[in-house]
Amino acid sequence: MEDERRGEPGSQQQLPSSFHQPPFCLKLCGFCLHHRQRLAYRWIPAATERLLDAGCSSGNCTRHYVRKAREIWGIDPDEAGIVAARRKYPEIHFEQGHLENLPFENRFFDVVTLTDVLEHVQDEVATRNEIYRVTRPGATVIITTPHTGLFSWLDTNNYGFFLRTHLPRIYRFFTLVGLAQGSTEIGPKHRHYSFSDLERILQKSDFVSGYTVTNIFRSGCFFYPLGGFVFDALGRLFPERIAEMLTIPFRWLGDPDYWIPYGSIACSIGVCIRRK
Numbered sequence: 203m204e205d206e207r208r209g210e211p212g213s214q215q216q217l218p219s220s221f222h223q224p225p226f227c228l229k230l231c232g233f234c235l236h237h238r239q240r241l242a243y244r245w246i247p248a249a250t251e252r253l254l255d256a257g258c259s260s261g262n263c264t265r266h267y268v269r270k271a272r273e274i275w276g277i278d279p280d281e282a283g284i285v286a287a288r289r290k291y292p293e294i295h296f297e298q299g300h301l302e303n304l305p306f307e308n309r310f311f312d313v314v315t316l317t318d319v320l321e322h323v324q325d326e327v328a329t330r331n332e333i334y335r336v337t338r339p340g341a342t343v344i345i346t347t348p349h350t351g352l353f354s355w356l357d358t359n360n361y362g363f364f365l366r367t368h369l370p371r372i373y374r375f376f377t378l379v380g381l382a383q384g385s386t387e388i389g390p391k392h393r394h395y396s397f398s399d400l401e402r403i404l405q406k407s408d409f410v411s412g413y414t415v416t417n418i419f420r421s422g423c424f425f426y427p428l429g430g431f432v433f434d435a436l437g438r439l440f441p442e443r444i445a446e447m448l449t450i451p452f453r454w455l456g457d458p459d460y461w462i463p464y465g466s467i468a469c470s471i472g473v474c475i476r477r478k
Contacts, residue, residue: 237422237460238317238346238472239263245344245417245474246270246313254311254336256301257319261287264294271313277304302328309338317346320400321393330407334477341477342416348394349420349471351464356427358434359392396466400473412478420468425455427469 243266246253250271255264258276260283267274275295278284284298299305301316302325314333323329333343348357397418404413429452436445460470 236263237426237457238470239266241346241419241472242315242317242344243267243270245342245472246315247342250342251312252310253313253315254306256304256314256316256333257322258287258296259283261291261294261296263317265291267315268293275306275311277301300324301332304332304336306336308335310336311341312338313342313344315344317344318348320345320347321395326403327406330403330409334408334411337477339477343413343475343477344472345400345475346470346472347400348392349468350394350396350399351420351423351469352467353424353427353469354394356431356469357392357394358431395471397471397473400471404475409475409477414476414478415473416476417472417474419463419472420465420470421463421472422456422460422469423462423464423467425452425459429453429456 246267248270252273253267253271253275255261255267255274255276258264258278259280261276264274264276264287273295275297276284276287277297277299278287279298279300281298284296287294287296297305301319301323314337316333320326320329337343348354397420404410429449432452433445433449436448439445440448
């Protein structure tokens with residue numbers, strides 16, 4: 203297994219300039235999601251034949267992979283996102299569907315990326331089985347997820363889950379006064395994973411037949427998740443554009459923080475595997 207520092211900037215290919223733009227897609231993508239896309243981009247082998255971006259949303263990050271792969275597919279369960287992706291990027295194949303039941307032939311792809319997607323699927327093992335089925339032997343699979351690090355409690359996606367589960371009356375009050383958004387129904391928790399957790403899922407899936415971990419990168423500690431926390435809080439008090447502007451200093455701190463390999467205390471993890 204290679205040192206997880208291999209995920210750091212260094213000898214990587216030049217990245218598309220738009221990957222370095224301010225992450226003002228925060229509300230849709232999560233704070234600085236582009237960092238994880240950039241990490242995946244660095245790990246995609248050059249001259250890839252066929253690539254699948256699993257959980258592609260509206261394709262805004264998928265489009266950059268055309269520099270690495272000859273044919274690109276994206277899939278996402280959100281119909282509106284897929285409609286927008288097809289309109290904006292007609293050169294890419296977009297499909298609406300769930301990762302637990304992929305509409306592709308066996309051994310079809312050379313690379314599959316899941317950037318902060320696994321924590322949202324209904325069935326982690328079924329998703330891994332499908333990824334295994336549609337990848338050819340020797341294919342690269344890149345997975346990023348939130349990590350069970352020191353400041354994982356800063357995940358704003360889980361505050362609503364905690365309040366709805368343990369303090370439903372307070373959550374209803376927050377909703378009424380505009381300090382909380384969404385339904386009072388209890389949805390799924392935003393899952394965080396350690397490397398051991400990810401390996402256990404692999405071992406339960408068809409990947410147990412054979413895979414090699416080629417890269418691990420656990421990064422971001424405090425300033426990286428803090429930016430999302432602050433943006434979410436400011437978004438309750440100010441219009442979105444003002445919240446974005448006020449969050450800029452935290453982005454400046456979060457950008458370098460993401461690329462520091464913190465190990466077990468990190469808030470984000472990326473794993474690159476090669477299917478045997």
